[in-house]
Amino acid sequence: MANLCVVGLGYVGMVTASCFAHLRHNVIGVDKDERKIELLAKGIPPFFEPGLEELIKEGQNNGRFSLTSDINEAICQSDIIFICVGTPPDKNGQSDLSQVEEVSRSIARNLNSHKLIVEKSTVPAGTAERIKQTIKITSPNIGASYSVVCNPEFLREGKAITDFLSPDRIVLGIESSKARQIMQELYRDFKCPVLVTDITTAELIKHASNAFLAMKISFINLVADICEKVYADINSVADGMGFDRRIGREFLGAGTGYGGSCFPKDIKSFAAMAGVLGVDATLLKEVDRINEKRIFSIINKLEDALWVCKNKVIAVLGLAFKDDTDDIRESPGIKLIRKLAEMGSRVNCFDPKATNNAKIELHDLGYPLTFAENPYDAVREADALVFMTNWPEFTRLDFQEIRQLMRTPVIIDGRNMLRAEELTKLGFWYYDIGRCRGKGKTSVMQQSFFDMTVWED
């Protein structure tokens, strides 16, 4: 079993550390935030992620997962060092790599034995070269033995533990046979394709994957806008496209646009990197621009229903950037609330997990914003109700009761997750994103004769 340390206990770091401990490796988790280490030592995770708390406790109880804020000690005791620190965007959209540089310097100071340095943070192509150069320049131990590997992660928040333990693929950017041997041993029990390539290619795979997924989302959102103009149905368009194996149905969910700590940042960083290299990145910039404008699709619908949003009470359900997380970074719900406050609306909001984070983020808004204890309190006397996060529990709400509580029965379903017919029957003015309203209904027959025939009812 390997002795490894994970530097940076954000999403990627916490999941990496606790999953490797679960796989019986000895893991030291390092973070310079001492408060976070204190809470973790008590078994309290710094954020909500299904299954994480259990894994942290398991690792602490069997002694495989320890914690420290002393990076020097952690590096000295480890053979493998995972770099999982943040790479936030700077004002030009480029990745700020100062934390990666700082960790590289710490590694350089502590090369007491052969170290395998694994780059897990999402970084621009060429970063591993800079890590090596920094170690070379700053290490007092000339001739120390180490190698750098790029092993990008493809975890989705909310499904991170499953994604880690059952990945679609493992990508290894490797430059020495020793590194290859150690990494293959580490991932020995994983049953998925392992792509071994050079380091720069591996770095690029991560950025290209996220940019491609973001592009799928912006593409389908653009098509959804067209559907609204011609009364076509975006879900059926996505189904019809998705049956083509070259396209695939995943990430063709139209809605409020992508958020989170990855896609918005990564697409900007990828475009900025291409720009620096003199490569035309218009495509990537358009993906980002379409996404930035998604909020107006909701605003336009509110104005269509209410005419004027000023002084209206809008209930916003969903503050997390997606379901199963309390993460509000780049969340469409938060962006909408800011816009509504600017327009003079009053907002009552609710989220099953992200309310505390949202309170901190939106503390400057003051009066026009209130946080409800439950969805029903949020919709009381509201002129419109907007769904911004695809929490499954929102689909199970009692809409009859909601109808009675609201001042005017307007629902904007930013995630296309509710049943239009039921809500219309209850008397709601129901808006969604690019789904045809009462025109045609598409179904797919699975019987042999009609196999794959698409019927218009």
Ligand code: UGA
């Ligand atoms: C994303 C990638 O999916 C991971 O593979 C990657 O490892 C991660 O970024 C990262 O770079 O760390 P994540 O941001 O956690 O993961 O969440 P996703 O499930 O990919 O969703 C991203 C955003 O796209 C969310 O706002 C979601 O609501 C939105 N989305 C997703 C859509 O609007 N439509 C879809 O069809 C799918």
